Amino acid sequence: MPRIVDHAERRTQIVHALWLVIAQQGIEGVSLRHVAAAAGVSTGRIQHYFGTKEALVLAGCTALVDSAYGGYLETEQAPPRERLLHVVSQQIPRDDAGRAGVSVWYAYVARSINDDAVRQVLAEARRGAEDECARLIRAAGAGSAPPGTAGDPALVQARRLLALADGLTLRVLVGDLDPAEATAMLADEVRAS
């Protein structure tokens, strides 16, 4: 009896192989041949699911964003402040796999300067996260901002928390800040917000 083909699973398998290639060789090192070898499938199958190399690279960026969002949805039952801490601290790399994941994300960030489609995916993801964090801050009945700051306090605080998280992630990635220190700092900020 032929195995029932799970298209979503096959796509995921190829995207994971793509991330592996990006982590090791950068986005410029991506070729259908490399990804096919890493996934253990034919280049024809990759083309069947994703079309061109460019479309595959873009799908990998969208999948990165979707994967973070999926993790967030699992926190639905938690109180707002706990969900907020999840959003801002989930990207802090805690092991080699986390570091590889974040380096793929930075590879896309670097790429965004020459690739409008990638830039748009990253920009929308960041803006979506900001809106969601602002919503959580309001739900927690919080939203303080430094004196003299203009704008919606919850949105300003959301922007501040996310920027802080991105900056601390970078520090942990280059290895001069401990993941536990970064997470503790974010927890302090979430508690104070």
Added chain:
Amino acid sequence: MPRIVDHAERRTQIVHALWLVIAQQGIEGVSLRHVAAAAGVSTGRIQHYFGTKEALVLAGCTALVDSAYGGYLETEQAPPRERLLHVVSQQIPRDDAGRAGVSVWYAYVARSINDDAVRQVLAEARRGAEDECARLIRAAGAGSAPPGTAGDPALVQARRLLALADGLTLRVLVGDLDPAEATAMLADEVRAS
């Protein structure tokens, strides 16, 4: 009469060409041939000044850090809080050249996962900037931290400001935050610190 060779100038010219190649093709796209073409010199001359491709890539990373530090030294006469704002806001990209520069920096960040020498240069640069910011915060007679935060308040605040700056830089780079908004937010934080 032969032109007197300015070695520093030649090295700088090659490093600028390297940055251009990285901005356009990523670090994995760097070859001595590409950099030579971009600099308008022979590959032999690049090898004369830098040795291998790997040594050139690392020199480009160190030069990036040195260039930021050079800009900082020029603010020596300014009051501490103004210098602090310079350190944290100088990397916010304000034009295409700034965006290209920051994307080169992110290319090195992504690279750091597979390159210990690059990671060490970036880590030392970040730690150096943190120490200098903490010094400026103390000199300004400031250094507040959110209630319940552990550690040296000036160092905690320095870490917070730099992480915030890195996170806002990323937002401006992907184009969903205005450089003026990012700088205003940093100015608010420096004022409140």
